Every structure is written in C-alpha cells, then in structure tokens.
Amino acid sequence: VSRIAFIGLGIMGAPMAANLVKAGHEVHGYNRGAAPRERLAEAGGTAAGSVAEAVEDAGLVITMLPDGPDVSAVCLGEAGAYAAARPGALHIDMSTIAPEVATELAEAAAARGLRALDAPVSGGQAAAVDGQLSIMVGGSGTDFDEALPVLQAMGTTVVHVGPAGSGQTVKAANQLIVAGTIELVAEAIVFLEAYGVDTGPAMQVLAGGLAGNRIIDRKSAAMLRRDFTPGFRVDLHHKDMGIVTAAARRKDVVIPLGALTAQLMTALRARGDGNLDHSALLKLVELLSGRVSDAR
Numbered sequence: 477v478s479r480i481a482f483i484g485l486g487i488m489g490a491p492m493a494a495n496l497v498k499a500g501h502e503v504h505g506y507n508r509g510a511a512p513r514e515r516l517a518e519a520g521g522t523a524a525g526s527v528a529e530a531v532e533d534a535g536l537v538i539t540m541l542p543d544g545p546d547v548s549a550v551c552l553g554e555a556g557a558y559a560a561a562r563p564g565a566l567h568i569d570m571s572t573i574a575p576e577v578a579t580e581l582a583e584a585a586a587a588r589g590l591r592a593l594d595a596p597v598s599g600g601q602a603a604a605v606d607g608q609l610s611i612m613v614g615g616s617g618t619d620f621d622e623a624l625p626v627l628q629a630m631g632t633t634v635v636h637v638g639p640a641g642s643g644q645t646v647k648a649a650n651q652l653i654v655a656g657t658i659e660l661v662a663e664a665i666v667f668l669e670a671y672g673v674d675t676g677p678a679m680q681v682l683a684g685g686l687a688g689n690r691i692i693d694r695k696s697a698a699m700l701r702r703d704f705t706p707g708f709r710v711d712l713h714h715k716d717m718g719i720v721t722a723a724a725r726r727k728d729v730v731i732p733l734g735a736l737t738a739q740l741m742t743a744l745r746a747r748g749d750g751n752l753d754h755s756a757l758l759k760l761v762e763l764l765s766g767r768v769s770d771a772r
C-alpha cells in the first residue's frame with residue numbers, strides 16, 4: 477500500500493481512482509465541488525479539501541484534468557501540487573494535453589526535485605471502469621518501471637514510448653486516427669441509408685473484412701440509433717484535433733485528412749453539439765448531404 481494523490485475525478489478520473497483503491501492503494505482525491513469527492517469516499521478513498529491536502533505525503537500524484545492549462549494551474553500554482561509535493565514524488569499526468577506542455581511540466585518538476593511522466597489513456601469510460609485502458613507513457617525508463625504496477629491497476633496495455641512528451645505525441649496520433657475513422661464510418665452509414673441498405677447486417681459484414689475497425693464494433697450500433705450520449709465529448713475531441721494539427725505543423729508534417737476532420741469537429745461544436753459524443757459527426761454528414769432539415 478502506498479499513498480496516491482488523485483486530482484480530477486471526472487468521467488475518467490473517478491473510475492480510475494476507484495480501481496486504485498481496489499488494488500489496495502490509499503487514494504486521497506480532489507476535484508472541484510463536493511459531489512465527485514463524496515463519490516471517491518464512497519468507493520473507499522479519502523476526500524481531500526484541496527490540491528495541497530491531497531498531495532502532501534503522497535509518493536505518487538496523478539492528474540486527470542481536461543486540458544493543458546488545467547494541469548498547469550493545478551501543478552504550478554502557488555498552492556499547487558508541485559509546491560506541496562514531498563521531495564522526490566512522482567507526478568503522472570494522465571490527461572490529454574499538448575506534448576510541449578508535458579515537456580514543460582517535466583522540466584518544472586525536475587527543477588523542484590520532483591519527477592514527471594506523461595501517461596495519457598485510450599479506451600474511453602468503459603475501459604476506465606473495467607481497468608482496461610491503453611496507456612502510453614513518456615518519461616524516464618526508471619520512473620516508468622516504478623509507475624508500472626500502479627498503471628496496471630488502471631490499464632491492460634501499458635507501454636513506455638520514449639522521453640517526456642512522447643506519451644502525448646502518441647495520444648495525438650491516436651486521436652487523429654479515431655476522429656478520421658469515425659468520420660468515414662459516419663459517411664458510410666449515411667451512404668448506405670441513402671440506398672436503403674439494411675445497415676445492421678451491412679455493419680456486420682464490413683466489420684469482418686478489411687474495413688473492420690473498433691469504431692464499427694463499439695459505436696456503429698449507437699450511431700444507427702442516433703444515440704450520441706457521451707462517452708467522449710465533441711468538445712474534448714475538438715481540443716485534441718487542435719493539439720495534433722498544431723504538433724504536425726510544428727514538424728512540417730502535412731495531415732490533410734486530419735485537418736479536414738478537425739474542421740468538421742469544429743463545425744459540429746459551433747452548431748452547439750459540443751456535449752454530444754464524437755460519433756455525432758454523423759449528424760454533420762447528414763446535414764451536409766441534405767438528408768435532414770436543419771431545424772436550428
């Protein structure tokens with residue numbers, strides 16, 4: 477048993493923290509507002525009254541927050557995690573943020589005698605609940621080895637992918653592939669419906685061939701029902717498309733399909749659908765195809 481601070485108890489953080497409790501760790505958690513902290517206490521953790529209170533005496537500090545500015549505010553603020561952490565503590569940021577912010581955090585941690593890993597996740601809420609996340613880790617190999625048993629309480633595929641920032645770079649690639657795949661599945665669904673094809677069996681046979689993919693497996697049934705309950709919100713994927721397009725541009729890498737998908741995600745969000753699941757890209761394909769009237 478070791479003491480772990482867990483900051484950010486949202487859709488993903490709450491079940492991840494609960495899995496750490498189940499694995500026998502002493503988890504002190506903090507989130508804005510009382511409700512998420514009470515849920516952690518019900519799951520067997522300890523509700524802390526502030527970031528500093530959660531972090532004191534913890535050997536490991538985990539953050540699972542929306543975006544880079546949130547992680548920077550929590551870590552670098554005056555009463556923040558880095559000021560309150562005990563010397564030598566290891567920070568694992570599991571949020572999805574820009575790779576260069578992850579690198580800056582690793583440098584800030586080192587300057588204060590702390591250590592940092594970037595360890596963003598893939599798999600969504602269901603995998604977070606089941607402890608089956610895919611976790612891509614950037615940072616030193618020694619720190620990775622130390623963190624591995626804890627990460628394995630939250631994920632089944634845990635891979636060290638390189639130095640600080642590398643985890644976030646791999647996650648940016650992940651989000652590029654996921655968004656593009658959702659868009660293509662959405663286009664295929666609207667196309668098939670226009671021809672009156674029975675889409676259930678169509679998805680089944682597509683899933684068995686070279687076109688098969690996890691989006692068809694996990695999301696097409698809900699897409700066919702037009703159920704866009706999140707899951708992973710359009711707002712968050714919009715953030716991630718901003719990360720991957722900016723990071724690609726910085727290295728002069730051209731990602732035309734990614735850039736187009738980023739624009740479609742922006743359009744969906746601008747229409748007011750930021751809180752829907754990212755599979756709602758289907759709505760936009762229907763609209764662009766004139767297959768639904770725009771009641772808005």
Ligand code: NAD
Pocket residue numbers: 483484485486487488489506507508512540541542543546549550570571572573597598599600601707708709712
């Ligand atoms: P969320 O919005 O449900 O959770 C974030 C939590 O952080 C919220 O409860 C919020 O109140 C809290 N918070 C924000 N700023 C804070 C602060 N300064 N102090 C204390 N608490 C603060 O988001 P989520 O879906 O859990 O996602 C978290 C991260 O994981 C994001 O970076 C997201 O891109 C990534 N992610 C999400 C999924 C998914 O399927 N939801 C999958 C993979 C990765």
